Amino acid sequence: MYKEFGIQENLINLANTVENKICKEIKKVDENCIYNSLKVLKAFQNNNISDIHFNSTTGYGYSDIGRDAIERIFAEVLGAEEALVRSQFISGTHALTVALFALLRPNDTLLSITGKPYDTLDEVIGIVKNKSSLQSFGVKYEQIDLKENDFDYEKIIQRVKKGNIKVIEIQRSKGYSTRESLCINKLEKVIHMIKNINKEIIIMVDNCYCEFVENKTPLEVGADVIVGSLIKNLGGGIAPNGAYIAGRKNLIELCAERLTVPGQGKEVGPTLGINKSFLQGIYMAPSVVASSIKTAIFASCILEELGYKVSPKYNENRADIVQNIEFGSAEKLIQYCKGIQMGSAIDSKSIPEPWDMPGYNDKVIMASGSFTQGSSIEISCDGPIRQPYIAYMQGGLTYEYGKIAVLIAINNIYEK
Numbered sequence: 001m002y003k004e005f006g007i008q009e010n011l012i013n014l015a016n017t018v019e020n021k022i023c024k025e026i027k028k029v030d031e032n033c034i035y036n037s038l039k040v041l042k043a044f045q046n047n048n049i050s051d052i053h054f055n056s057t058t059g060y061g062y063s064d065i066g067r068d069a070i071e072r073i074f075a076e077v078l079g080a081e082e083a084l085v086r087s088q089f090i091s092g093t094h095a096l097t098v099a100l101f102a103l104l105r106p107n108d109t110l111l112s113i114t115g116k117p118y119d120t121l122d123e124v125i126g127i128v129k130n131k132s133s134l135q136s137f138g139v140k141y142e143q144i145d146l147k148e149n150d151f152d153y154e155k156i157i158q159r160v161k162k163g164n165i166k167v168i169e170i171q172r173s174k175g176y177s178t179r180e181s182l183c184i185n186k187l188e189k190v191i192h193m194i195k196n197i198n199k200e201i202i203i204m205v206d207n208c209y210c211e212f213v214e215n216k217t218p219l220e221v222g223a224d225v226i227v228g229s230l231i232k233n234l235g236g237g238i239a240p241n242g243a244y245i246a247g248r249k250n251l252i253e254l255c256a257e258r259l260t261v262p263g264q265g266k267e268v269g270p271t272l273g274i275n276k277s278f279l280q281g282i283y284m285a286p287s288v289v290a291s292s293i294k295t296a297i298f299a300s301c302i303l304e305e306l307g308y309k310v311s312p313k314y315n316e317n318r319a320d321i322v323q324n325i326e327f328g329s330a331e332k333l334i335q336y337c338k339g340i341q342m343g344s345a346i347d348s349k350s351i352p353e354p355w356d357m358p359g360y361n362d363k364v365i366m367a368s369g370s371f372t373q374g375s376s377i378e379i380s381c382d383g384p385i386r387q388p389y390i391a392y393m394q395g396g397l398t399y400e401y402g403k404i405a406v407l408i409a410i411n412n413i414y415e416k
């Protein structure tokens with residue numbers, strides 16, 4: 001069957017060698033998957049999930065027992081007092097925005113301690129001018145950059161001691177950068193230090209791409225609020241949209257009243273038929289995240305064997321599902337992304353081209369043949385066309401489909 005895709009014999013042999021080499025890493029991923037599966041199953045059973053929870057409400061969405069049960073399951077799995085899990089969140093960025101606007105008031109200060117936050121938050125915060133930004137409401141923003149792939153502990157302590165910080169934002173995943181993603185141990189250390197100086201500061205974590213990769217959540221090491229997207233890890237490739245915010249009860253109430261209405265909060269919000277997908281999604285999520293990590297480990301190892309610089313390496317710790325591959329040439333980056341598209345089940349005949357995306361200085365190429373538009377828990381790959389030509393690859397609903405897409409993409413580079 002490999003021949004049907006034009007994949008060459010020597011590449012298949014290399015893939016076999018690589019799979020032998022990565023078996024210890026794969027076993028660790030499986031162990032973590034069992035742990036997370038136990039966690040999810042326990043939450044389903046503790047909440048007596050039954051097919052009545054698949055029903056849903058319309059209109060205002062009062063008394064939606066499915067929605068309420070889903071939020072209790074997310075809370076339990078994430079180690080939160082409460083969670084807000086809604087399809088009314090149109091993206092991860094929207095959930096982050098709701099959380100920021102819910103927690104900050106005029107004259108408050110937001111401090112990012114992981115450098116500039118994810119690109120889509122530029123206009124939300126006001127880093128790029130916008131008449132609806134936090135800044136336009138008088139919320140101040142400061143940032144402390146990372147230092148050698150870790151927090152700049154000294155600067156953070158100094159700034160926190162000076163006072164007047166309401167919310168600290170931490171982004172775990174690297175986004176479009178070459179820094180390393182931050183593992184939970186580093187988070188624990190920095191949160192501990194901050195809380196020792198001032199317990200009142202709200203620690204908010206952008207948890208996108210990191211759920212179920214490690215066996216602890218940021219809330220379990222002292223964070224107050226975490227935010228993520230359901231078309232990434234916790235939607236398990238099944239949730240068709242949505243996002244979540246989880247954490248301390250009083251803070252989740254503020255977020256709910258910002259998403260809906262002051263005085264109504266979590267009590268409203270119709271689910272319009274989505275409950276079963278959210279439940280199936282979180283149920284599948286441990287295994288789907290494991291498949292994504294395995295795909296990343298396989299890609300990392302085989303591309304390193306072929307002479308490319310990769311990050312993380314196949315045997316390095318991972319905090320998220322993203323794999324960087326440095327191609328060193330625009331042509332190779334483009335052919336790799338085109339190959340990932342060719343290896344998808346959806347839109348495999350589409351040919352992605354680099355284009356001028358709003359908000360970016362360079363052209364960007366994006367490959368995504370997904371069941372859900374923009375879903376990046378499904379195999380997807382993109383890269384800005386600039387030195388040193390790095391592809392950011394993530395996802396894979398099954399390891400097998402992930403591996404096949406990687407092989408087709410590599411084959412495409414060498415064929416071209």
Ligand SMILES: *Cc1c(COP(=O)(O)O)cnc(C)c1O
Pocket residue numbers: 091092093094118120171172173174175206208209229
């Ligand atoms: C994907 C992502 C977001 C935003 O998610 P969207 O759903 O695309 O709006 C924010 N932060 C990080 C680190 C992400 O990976």
